[in-house]
Amino acid sequence: MEQSQFQSQDQEKKRRRVLSKPLRLRCSVKNYNWGNLGSKSHVARLFSRNSGSHIDPDESYAELWIGTHGSGPSFVDDPFGGLSSLKEWISKNPDVLGDQVLKKWGADLPFLFKVLSIKKALSIQAHPDKELARALHKSQPSLYKDDNHKPELALALTEFEALCGFISLKDLRTVLCTVPEIIELIGGADAEQWLPANEMDRNNELEAVLESIFSQILLSSKDRISQILSKLKWRLNLEKKKRELTDKEKLVLRLESQYPADAGVMAALFLNYVKLNRGEALCIGANEPHAYIYGECIECMATSDNVVRAGLTSKQRDIQTLLSMLKRRKGFPEILKGLSLNQYTTRYLPPFEEFEVDRCILPDAASVVFPSVPGPSLLLFISGNGTIGATLSEEHMVEEGDVLFMPAYVEFTITSESKELHLYRAGINSKFFQA
């Protein structure tokens, strides 16, 4: 055998060894104004440890992005030369994705992983399905940068509040009968005029009513909304002295203080108000109206940043598109509590093939094995410290703020060396490989 062949075999062995090791990532941060300030933000603490940068106490730290999206790329210290983006590195080493993922989604990560730290409500929004995403990207590429859909999953790290999906028809009746300012805004003598006489067979009609009211609110002038909101505020402040306000009424006052004269405050009355406990999750499918309101969460989604906004925002709104895409499902959304994989790990499986999320909390000295899977994983360490060991690789220390990329087909073991090692894994939905 020739000398050069030996060399290239050695190179290939080295390459294979490197490609079966955990790879450390440096992640991007987003300072949107709704984020928690300075070190109050978990995102700030994670980002500071991940990047070695200092936390600015006056800066909002809203989102930590882990993945390959161009608006917030993660970087790797490439063992074969210099710092490169995770996207470039994957495109040079596509084997790390596994052949099934490569065949289905090409040489890129199909999911994006985030941490959110929310002080003030995010906009009321919905994400287009694949077909609409392609059309919007084609017609308005500067506003809709991706041609992909963006189903998402929010998993609470703290108590977490959100608005999600239209309320049920029963709740619609309650809102119309108890919030006279709505009738004043949309016109008509009373709530009854808006509601069909016989509720039993009138679901379709009520649905049309809900959508018509929602669109009237979002399309009202700012002056008109401001006028109606001050009446609503005045009435609620008066009633507050006589009775305990409902959760929804308290929310309306809070949203109004964050977004004065914003139609989204009225629109919030027609969406379900969801409160998650730590460890509970919410899935948001295509075309479903939603807004995150408060708290910290892990978020996973298909790689895309397409958002159609309609209220509670100073960013560009696209109300017509939002109204045209709203899904018809009504009623309270399902809250996912996850499936127990072992004593320490819970899996959250959304009905989308791009991703799943595992939550793992390890007490001191406990170990857990993550078996080899046919797709890539991202690991995020939220608190505590410990070690990670993988096949063909020595053990590495891990701690809060560390983010690792794990190639496909690598089994790894994580051991806690602190009171509580708390981590998340995002990977391709295991149902995709079973199909």
Ligand SMILES: [Zn+2]
């Ligand atoms: Zn969203």
